[in-house]
Amino acid sequence: MRRILLVATLMSGVAIPALSADDPKSDAAGKSFTGATANLAPGDAPGQWTRQSRDYANTRYSPLTQINKGNVGRLRVAWSFSDGQMYGHEGAPLVVGDTMYLVTPFPNIAYALDLSKPGAPIKWVFQPNPDPRAIGEACCDKVLRGWAYADGKLIYNLLDANTVAVDAATGKEVWRVKLDDVTNGTTLTQSAFVVGDKVYVGSSGGELGTNGWFQALDVKDGHTVWKAFTNGPDSGMLIGPGFKPFYSWMVGKDLGVSTWPGDMWKQGASAPWGFVSYDPDRNEVYYGTSNPGPRTPSQRPGLNLWSSALFARDATTGAAKWAYQFTPHDEWDYDGINENVLIDIPWKGGHRKVLVHFNRNGFAYTIDRTNGEVLVAKPFGHQNWAKEVDLKTGMPVVNDGAHPIVEKKVENICPPDIGVKNWNPSAFSPRTGLLYAGIFNTCMDLTNHIVKYIPGSPYDGMEMVRHPGPGGNWGEFIAWDPVQGKRVWSLKEDMMTWSGVVVTGSDLVFYGTLDGWFRAVDARSGKVLWSQKLGSAIMSQPIAYLGPDKREYIAVYTGVGGGAGVNRRVNGFPPGGNTLYVFSVDGAGIGAGLTQLKTDAKMPAPVSVPPAAAHN
């Protein structure tokens, strides 16, 4: 009888209630592989997705369970939305109440879609019209990696180095602040991150000889509350008596000056363009910095602090607490900007508060986030530049053959500049205790050139031919044990896996491929349970949410671009795209039906899309 009722419920299209959605440990059959846990603050309602990483800890874990291993094979498109912009699409949609918020790559047009009506019609559109000169200053396509919601406002960065806040109800601009001069090479591609009354923004421009910075703006009016440079004197970096790096080689006065020749720190980049994490118990933010400038290392002997590094700062004052440089004197463009996932692990009979960081350099670090001590550093993919990371000193042991040489080709350095993993964020499941990440299997033949600094032009010098690593596959998707520092399972992919990840309370992991396959995978076994071909590459961040109809949906943006251009001459590389796809079991919901459904939109989409938008 119960079964009949359930079937009847399904057939009538009424939503299935989310069972035990709040309790990650509700599945008695599923044990954690590692015992790792996470603080899922601020504890949004299970069906909402109000920040790119879902929670402050950056887990991208959704507790939803309606879509499960039994019905995931019946996922179909419920509705879709194309935004008309042809640069790479890297962000995650936000779902706040009954509204979905999207922001396009340059020219950074924002949309609010009404999830309560058939076809999710447009509620409002906001066109910020950023300065088009920014197009020539952005190194790696004209992308935006996310946007934030707070205090009734949609807050996001514009490519032309402005941050804007838009009234989430009306789409009217509330404030806009200019944070830098884009003609000097500083752009903003980072996802703004909000905690309380502050929005955290980091600069882009690691290849342009910029001087990187990270700042906290006031959510109300956008004014700068604090700003910390990533190179230069301690005073400008907000390094004071409370700064206590774990390793002695990072202790000293004004190392952001003295570890560079002359004044070269002023063009030393170290731009913090990745995701930000926040620990509410410690009131600290965590973020990484980019490669040093120029990319040719022989021009800048020294450690080049604080490039390719990680910072912990007091979220209120900006005061630096500790830092750790992953790749001292970075010779290969191994930025430290990848996301930091805050978890707590069992460790030698006790517990440690840690962060897990998959570095571009190919090592996955598990670091005590209270003091910067590296507990685990193991390769998570193919690399040959370092023998190991010495846990006594925190220093990598660099292999002799890996050093670049000016005007001479050095063959087969792995990974190349793009790393074993790039900005595309991983996910952590408190149910399995594992992290899930899209990674690369690539190498380069590298010839370095001497370069000079010309403001607003690349300060680069790396000439590369990139090729796949052993096995011939460019990409891979892995499940990672952050305590043991080892893979649990992996899936090879033909092209580089640039996708973000969402893992759900049903132990389903969702990610996509560059050639447009969107997949659902069993988080425990790595078995692929469902694949759906979409219109363009998936190099964005999927989410799971509950609609106003209490139905679970999975949403993901498609649209090739960004660093994925590395694969642009590989057979099967897709054309551009700009479509958000939303899936549900059987495609049921607000976007399909057996009657003459119509939309009830409050605004048209903008039509001023220049034909040249795809080029610069």
Add this chain to the structure above:
Amino acid sequence: MRGLTLALMLLASPALAQVTADTANPLAGNADAIEAGHALFGKMNCAGCHAYDLTGGMGPDLTDASWQYGGKPGEVYRTIADGTPRGMPAWKDKMTVDEIWQVVAYIQSKKQ
């Protein structure tokens, strides 16, 4: 000597200051100019955007048939000299007329 002749030739051409889309490259096919243009392509950071093999990256591919601002030598000259509204910097204050023509000659030599 060959370099001197080249310099004199350029100095004797006042019209070059007003290069238009239809102006021919006086250095087209000149081996010395192409070599000089190659060096400038690296030295002036052109390669940072358009790649050392000119196939593009941060900026467009210069070896294919697609030219947003025109692919005739005079048009390429003007694009380098004046920049574009969509991010190509203007180089006329940083490079001489003959240096720009040398870069155009190098690009012409790489066209597929």
